[in-house]
Structure formats: structure tokens, C-alpha cells
Amino acid sequence: DTEVTQTPKHLVMGMTNKKSLKCEQHMGHRAMYWYKQKAKKPPELMFVYSYEKLSINESVPSRFSPECPNSSLLNLHLHALQPEDSALYLCASSQGGFGATNEKLFFGSGTQLSVL
Amino acid sequence: RKEVEQDPGPFNVPEGATVAFNCTYSNSASQSFFWYRQDCRKEPKLLMSVYSSGNEDGRFTAQLNRASQYISLLIRDSKLSDSATYLCVVTRVGEKLTFGTGTRLTIIP
Numbered sequence: 581d582t583e584v585t586q587t588p589k590h591l592v593m594g595m596t597n598k599k600s601l602k603c604e605q606h607m608g609h610r611a612m613y614w615y616k617q618k619a620k621k622p623p624e625l626m627f628v629y630s631y632e633k634l635s636i637n638e639s640v641p642s643r644f645s646p647e648c649p650n651s652s653l654l655n656l657h658l659h660a661l662q663p664e665d666s667a668l669y670l671c672a673s674s675q676g677g678f679g680a681t682n683e684k685l686f687f688g689s690g691t692q693l694s695v696l
Numbered sequence: 697r698k699e700v701e702q703d704p705g706p707f708n709v710p711e712g713a714t715v716a717f718n719c720t721y722s723n724s725a726s727q728s729f730f731w732y733r734q735d736c737r738k739e740p741k742l743l744m745s746v747y748s749s750g751n752e753d754g755r756f757t758a759q760l761n762r763a764s765q766y767i768s769l770l771i772r773d774s775k776l777s778d779s780a781t782y783l784c785v786v787t788r789v790g791e792k793l794t795f796g797t798g799t800r801l802t803i804i805p
Contacts, residue, residue: 622783622795623740636792670739679790682728687739 586688603654603671611678612654615670630678661695702796716770717799719784727788729767733780779803
């Protein structure tokens with residue numbers, strides 16, 4: 581299994597809703613990432629979990645709340661989002677812990693989020 | 697100066713032609729270099745790692761020039777399916793990956 585699986589693929593939510601994005605990998609990778617990507621821009625790092633501990637929070641607003649229940653799962657809880665938060669949210673994993681030598685990222689297919 | 701810079705294009709290239717793009721990076725301590733391709737509304741996918749000795753994978757050749765701090769990607773005999781955005785990625789141990797803004801390539805029949 582060489583896949584990173586993300587659900588849902590599409591999500592439309594209102595500004596008062598609470599929703600969660602889910603990510604799963606069974607490659608035994610020890611680092612998992614959330615990225616946000618706007619159209620025609622590169623992916624922008626949000627959070628990194630390394631060995632199930634939060635290693636990086638790129639000053640992300642608290643309306644985004646990550647969770648890593650175990651080494652295979654990563655969630656992103658969303659609450660009171662703004663329309664400008666509409667974007668493609670990508671999960672990724674890498675084999676070693678964060679910052680390991682020559683680490684390659686494997687991305688999930690993303691969740692296209694629209695906030696109304 | 698941006699950490700990683702790419703010509704955004706678009707590069708419009710006839711099918712069968714050879715196309716090359718470069719990516720420059722500002723941190724001379726950078727250690728690992730990659731090319732990813734991203735199709736519209738899809739996830740980035742690793743195309744190839746880039747090594748000092750250069751590396752080739754079929755029609756694709758990647759090179760690293762540490763002295764001038766750039767990496768390059770050459771695509772020979774381009775196919776319609778090569779149309780995508782190509783992202784240059786640079787990093788070093790202990791650091792997050794830094795993405796270039798991407799170069800958009802369109803192969804024209």
C-alpha cells in the first residue's frame with residue numbers, strides 16, 4: 581500500500597459549521613503533514629506531526645485544529661472558518677521523522693474545501 | 697530574494713519537442729532537491745530526486761549545479777500527458793520543504 585488516503589474529496593461548509601478532514605497512510609511513515617494550497621500557488625505548510633507529536637505549527641489560526649490519533653491517522657478539525665479559508669487541503673507523509681535526510685513527501689489527493 | 701525561484705511560464709511546447717526549465721535557490725546549505733509534477737486540481741506527485749551527479753529517468757533528466765545554485769529539468773520527446781505544473785522543492789536536514797511557485801507546461805498537439 582503506497583497511498584495516502586484523504587476524505588472527503590470535496591467539502592462545502594458554512595462559517596458556523598464544524599467539520600473534520602481525515603488522512604490515513606499504511607506505509608509506516610513516521611511524519612505526517614497538512615498543507616493548504618490556493619489556486620496557482622505552491623502548497624503552504626500548516627502542521628507537521630513527527631512520531632505522533634506536533635512538531636510544527638506554522639502560526640495557523642486556532643480555527644484549524646490538528647489531531648494525530650495514531651501513527652497512521654491524521655485529522656484536521658475545522659470550526660468557524662472564513663471564506664478565505666477555501667482551498668485545497670493536502671495531507672502528506674514521509675518515511676522518517678520530520679527533517680530526516682532526503683525525505684520525500686507522498687501526498688494524498690486532497691480535500692477541496694469551500695467555505696460559504 | 698525568494699528562497700526558491702522558478703519561471704512561472706507558461707511554456708507552450710509542441711509535442712515531440714525538448715523543453716527545459718531551471719529553478720534557483722538562495723540557501724547554499726540546501727541539501728536535498730526534488731521535482732514534483734502537479735496536474736490541475738490534483739496533488740503534487742514526486743517526479744524525481746535531483747543529485748549532484750545528475751539523474752535520468754526515461755525522457756526526464758534532472759541536474760544540480762551547486763556552484764550556481766540551480767537545478768534543472770529536461771524533458772525530451774514531450775508528450776501531451778507531460779502538460780502539468782512542475783514544482784521545484786528544496787530542503788535540508790531538520791528543515792521543512794520549500795516549494796517554488798511552479799512552472800506551467802502545456803504540450804501542444
